Amino acid sequence: MAEERYSVKLDSFEGPLDLLLHLIKQAEVDIYDIPVAQITEQYMTYIHEMQELELDIASEYLVMASTLLAIKSQMLLPKQDVWADEDLEEWEAWPEEDPREALVAQLEAYRAYKRAATELMERQAERDHFFSKAPSKITPSTEHRNEPVKIESSLSEMLQAYQKLKWRIRVNRPRTTTVETEKWTIEDKMQTIRTCVSQSAEPTPFLQMYTKGEVHEQVIAFMALLQLMKEKAVVCNQGGNFAAIYIQSREETKHG
Amino acid sequence: MDRDVALILETLLYVSGDEGLEVAHASEVLGIDRSTVIHELQKLVSRFEAEARPLVILQFGSRFQMTTRPEFSDYVQAYAAPPQRGKLSQAALETLAIVAYQQPVTRATIEDIRGVNADRAIATLTGKGLIEEAGRVKGAGRAILYETTDRFLDIFHLSSLEDLPSITEDEGGEQLDLFSSGYRESQNDDFHS
Numbered sequence: 001m002a003e004e005r006y007s008v009k010l011d012s013f014e015g016p017l018d019l020l021l022h023l024i025k026q027a028e029v030d031i032y033d034i035p036v037a038q039i040t041e042q043y044m045t046y047i048h049e050m051q052e053l054e055l056d057i058a059s060e061y062l063v064m065a066s067t068l069l070a071i072k073s074q075m076l077l078p079k080q081d082v083w084a085d086e087d088l089e090e091w092e093a094w095p096e097e098d099p100r101e102a103l104v105a106q107l108e109a110y111r112a113y114k115r116a117a118t119e120l121m122e123r124q125a126e127r128d129h130f131f132s133k134a135p136s137k138i139t140p141s142t143e144h145r146n147e148p149v150k151i152e153s154s155l156s157e158m159l160q161a162y163q164k165l166k167w168r169i170r171v172n173r174p175r176t177t178t179v180e181t182e183k184w185t186i187e188d189k190m191q192t193i194r195t196c197v198s199q200s201a202e203p204t205p206f207l208q209m210y211t212k213g214e215v216h217e218q219v220i221a222f223m224a225l226l227q228l229m230k231e232k233a234v235v236c237n238q239g240g241n242f243a244a245i246y247i248q249s250r251e252e253t254k255h256g
Numbered sequence: 257m258d259r260d261v262a263l264i265l266e267t268l269l270y271v272s273g274d275e276g277l278e279v280a281h282a283s284e285v286l287g288i289d290r291s292t293v294i295h296e297l298q299k300l301v302s303r304f305e306a307e308a309r310p311l312v313i314l315q316f317g318s319r320f321q322m323t324t325r326p327e328f329s330d331y332v333q334a335y336a337a338p339p340q341r342g343k344l345s346q347a348a349l350e351t352l353a354i355v356a357y358q359q360p361v362t363r364a365t366i367e368d369i370r371g372v373n374a375d376r377a378i379a380t381l382t383g384k385g386l387i388e389e390a391g392r393v394k395g396a397g398r399a400i401l402y403e404t405t406d407r408f409l410d411i412f413h414l415s416s417l418e419d420l421p422s423i424t425e426d427e428g429g430e431q432l433d434l435f436s437s438g439y440r441e442s443q444n445d446d447f448h449s
Contacts, residue, residue, distance in 0.1 A: 014346055014370070015371045058372065060372045110371065113369060114350060117346070123412045124411060127412065129326035130323035131323055131329070132324070133273045135271065135275045136271045136272075136273065159383050163383060163384055171338075
């Protein structure tokens with residue numbers, strides 16, 4: 001058990017319920033009789049694994065973790081004794097049923113919709129075998145043409161229209177594309193900036209470096225500068241708000 | 257007269273293509289009531305089937321669409337190489353399934369069922385025209401309700417919501433309360449919306 005391998009990619013789960021279903025399936029246990037202690041332990045292992053891999057753990061996963069721990073601790077409690085103790089009023093809030101009940105219902109519902117999603121996908125594949133043509137392009141009849149057109153479209157109708165438009169453009173688009181060779185690379189630009197900055201005794205004005213060439217070149221140059229700053233090869237200085245920005249080689253600042 | 261209506265409807269079906277012929281629109285053009293239009297269109301569906309025409313007529317919600325026969329899809333694809341429809345992500349599909357069976361439904365309900373935030377999935381589905389807003393919950397918060405569209409029916413090859421596959425399984429013995437929610441009522445005024 002301890003040597004169990006995680007064969008599933010951690011980020012491939014659709015949420016805590018998906019992960020739980022996976023664990024339950026893997027443990028080959030009945031969804032209506034979940035061994036909470038065992039499943040909780042495995043769930044927590046996954047959470048830790050996610051932390052180690054520095055994956056973003058959505059709050060939903062952590063909420064589920066605490067839910068599992070709550071159920072686990074509840075199941076460990078000797079029920080009868082606690083119930084008899086009238087001083088512990090807060091315990092009355094706990095339902096008398098199996099503490100797993102709500103979770104099981106949630107899992108069962110989620111599993112049903114997962115199944116539905118699969119069915120829908122299959123029907124979509126079926127549908128792909130029917131083909132229809134685009135609507136005919138017909139100019140509206142003269143009778144209607146001069147009437148002012150009332151547009152009463154909701155946002156979603158507009159979105160739908162846009163989606164349809166995009167779809168048509170995609171369908172009509174020729175299946176060729178032009179590949180252009182890169183004229184500028186970040187590496188080259190970094191070298192240019194480095195040379196420029198190290199050769200001039202004075203700090204180089206930022207504007208001088210970026211107001212020439214095509215937009216694309218300017219963007220590449222700017223990215224190169226950011227990279228140089230990240231690598232701590234150059235430093236940028238600005239006297240005050242809206243003042244000119246100067247680029248300096250890191251070496252010079254050290255000497256100066 | 258009847259024959260004429262059928263011929264006109266067939267013409268309009270051809271012209272409307274994959275947008276589908278809207279019953280309300282056709283009824284306006286022909287000056288006959290909607291139930292007659294539906295009746296005539298359904299007769300046309302059967303006739304196409306009986307005569308084994310190369311085309312079939314599909315119904316989705318209040319729209320009818322003329323398409324090729326699936327038996328010949330290999331030839332269509334060999335001839336025309338139609339582009340693939342973009343596949344929905346698992347998250348979007350699950351969300352869509354919940355909306356389909358529970359509609360009209362709020363985002364909160366979807367999130368309760370899936371256990372994760374549903375903002376992105378809802379935005380995707382709305383953008384693709386598969387779900388739309390269907391008013392708001394009465395009372396505090398006035399949360400937005402979502403329901404599926406005719407386009408949803410089209411893409412998933414369903415003529416109406418009644419066509420949705422059953423998703424309950426016998427194994428648990430417990431029946432899910434999936435069909436009790438509001439959509440049956442909305443079925444009745446399907447063609448008036």
